[in-house]
Amino acid sequence: MPKSKEAFHHRGTSYIVMGFLSIFITQLLLNLFIFGYLELEQMGGVWQSSFTIRAFFPEEVSPEVVEDVKEKVKALPLVGEVKLVDSEEAKSRFLSYFNLQEEDLGLEENPFPPSLEVQAQRVEELPFLAQELEKIEEFEEVFYGGENTDALLRFYRFFLTAGGLLLLALFVFSLLVVTTVIRASIQARETEIEVWNLMGATKRFIRAPFIYQGVMEGLSGGVTAFVVSLVFFHFLLDFLNTSFPLFFWINWEELILPLGVVSILMSSFLGFLGALLACNSIEEESAKK
């Protein structure tokens, strides 16, 4: 049986090309998505540290109270990092921000109140955390970016949801394409299959070459897509890094492992599943006849 795997299948090279191409293209899109996702993840990390709630104490607050409240805040469940900004630091920040000298202000007293800079464990939870902090009476004002931050958060969440849906749709679409391709190549071999059946071949014997074809097409498409993606991302990241060094573009090397693993696993799995579904659907159809 193993010897006959592809022994007599002379035609259908066009189908093999078709299957290869479809998996190649879907895997390419998938890789693009993975790239986007990793990028987003990294940016998310960066955002997180800049999404900071500022909770201001009243100007006349005592240092003990500040310390107390800081510990209290630290104990809250949603809180990530907490940093104390005392009056002195607040002033020097202001001066450097507006590029001024101490003299320019001409103030005798330090008008800047101390504050806590609080980060959430997850960016998502920023608004809830802000609500929590507002409940603490010792703060005079709690500021977390409001409108603007809300919009960014919505954007982040929208991106993730849309991406997830896209991923799912992409998977279903790939599966559809692979299944149809294998179906077509099975139908192109109708006569062979009929003859094998009449010669007493088992289901497994007949299916084997198609499953094999599916997995091989999947693998070859996946590997090619992997290589092409890597080369593409190499140049893309090069370009992006020189053009927009401000953004936090991931390292090319960090892509190799996730892309490689996903490409090989996903594409061979897709090929396998597609072939299986195709075999089943064809068998069902011919049983109905």
Place this chain on the structure above:
Amino acid sequence: MPKSKEAFHHRGTSYIVMGFLSIFITQLLLNLFIFGYLELEQMGGVWQSSFTIRAFFPEEVSPEVVEDVKEKVKALPLVGEVKLVDSEEAKSRFLSYFNLQEEDLGLEENPFPPSLEVQAQRVEELPFLAQELEKIEEFEEVFYGGENTDALLRFYRFFLTAGGLLLLALFVFSLLVVTTVIRASIQARETEIEVWNLMGATKRFIRAPFIYQGVMEGLSGGVTAFVVSLVFFHFLLDFLNTSFPLFFWINWEELILPLGVVSILMSSFLGFLGALLACNSIEEESAKK
């Protein structure tokens, strides 16, 4: 001949579904691209007005020179709009920007020089225009955003190039899918075609149902994609408008015409071309045998 168009084609419904789906999906992606493109266009317009070159005169410049230079600048080929900002306006802008009162500054003289705000006809040409303006001796300093603006411009250009390439790739891919689908459905009817040939049918007689099939699949896929896209964009724009009113999201109504025209033309053209290519390739193959 016309009567027989689909008279005897009993099988291959699965192929019809396949062709429909592939065109549907590619058209959907195309619509998405068109949406993105229109959005970008609109944003580009907005950017344009905010991409402004500021050319500063020396503090002690005379109003006549300013008027002269303004007319000179207006006559330059790349220039769009030109606006004069005199010292008074510059000062009041500064004050409102930093939320200060005139008294806070404590200055006797107005230290702000008059300047010209110059916009390019096309965002792309901003750097060249800036170079032109720098050649004018009457200006003390020409400022056009530098690094930052350059990066944005690169981004804009990158997006357009990438989009164009994507559009091309998408078109080729759709064509490939449609062609293979029609090829498959032709191959599934090998026997019919052989018999028609032996009965003395002309090329046209044999091709007609496949070309018809291609166009119909294209049209139905395109129209469905059009409807689905419209519904999708309706909700998307609703969501985007409430979430990010800052951005300049296009009107839903503006999408109907371009999407409709492109959907119907492109998809039926794709179907037609795909069918034609499929017929040709099959005929070539069978001629070789």
Place this chain on the structure above:
Amino acid sequence: MGFLEFKKVYKVYPAGVKALDNVNLSIEKGEFVFLWGATGAGKTTLMKLITREELPTSGEVWLERCKISSLEDRYLPILRRNLGVVFQDLKLVPHWTVFENLISPLLVLGVKKRDAHRLAEGILDLVHLQDKKHHKTEWLSGGEKQKLCLGRALIHRPHLVLADEPTGNLDGATALGLVGTLFEFSERSGATVIIATHSEKLVNRFPGRLVVLDKGKIIQS
């Protein structure tokens, strides 16, 4: 020059098989010809040269003063519409109905479906398939398929009928009946008929010309 003319025709298949070896043959309009020969003698090959499924390696084939061995491809449809062929391997579309297979030569000619119906009724009677009209062709028995194939070859009243082993799957009585039908058709419409067969019984029963092929050579005509 005759109605159908083979002049020094050789046919060597790419695989190296010499199927026809210097065939010279002239057939007159209205003749009823039996092409007789053992298996592999070249009967089917000879017919394929007339239908232009194959081209001769050398030599010429003429039909009604038209040199079909060098006919351009785009004129093939015109040639084939004037032939009625019973193919040895039938060439029926299994998932079409009997009726659909039967009228396919008419549709090619542009005959309206309602007229096709009328013509089909007559032919179905002739080949005794009236009760199978709307059956799928793959449901027919071997002999019924051959009868259908013969019907299809006659429905458009061709000038030349080529029947390649039309009775291989038919019992003696039915076979005689059908060849009788062909004979009558030839008599009435003046069509030329060539029947490739192995059956000595048939050859002896009908007053036709006998052409004998042996290993690609004509040894009696």
Place this chain on the structure above:
Amino acid sequence: MGFLEFKKVYKVYPAGVKALDNVNLSIEKGEFVFLWGATGAGKTTLMKLITREELPTSGEVWLERCKISSLEDRYLPILRRNLGVVFQDLKLVPHWTVFENLISPLLVLGVKKRDAHRLAEGILDLVHLQDKKHHKTEWLSGGEKQKLCLGRALIHRPHLVLADEPTGNLDGATALGLVGTLFEFSERSGATVIIATHSEKLVNRFPGRLVVLDKGKIIQS
């Protein structure tokens, strides 16, 4: 109970055709049987019940004490591996070579390709196709295809050979030779052979049992 047994078998096709009508038949191991009947009598249908391409509408079919009319689908391969069948419509794969079509029953059985080669040589000699071994099957003439089909039915030395109209495209001499080969095979290996045919000549030439079908009924056995 005999080797092959039909008990009150009816077969009515979905289209409403009554193909077999209360068939009762018992065949012993090693018998050489001719199944004779006009076109549409039900010969092929009867054979399809043995190969399980069809199920009887009612009644039972037994083979070697196994009720094949109610065999589960997953045991079909085992049944079919023990049969050698010459199909009326041949069931050859046109784009495989002659050799590939010939050894397909062996590959299904798991025979190594080198052993298959040896067995194939013997069979090719038997059916006189030695020189076409590596030809594509679609290049064969009608008669050659039938010979190949017979070779494929014998190569795995089955216990039961079903030959449906195996000589329809063969000339008299070749036909006699091949049926002789089948007869010898039966004698030597003790296999049971059933041949469906229209040819009275064949039936009279060999000392076999004659079963006559008429419109689905057995009128002589």
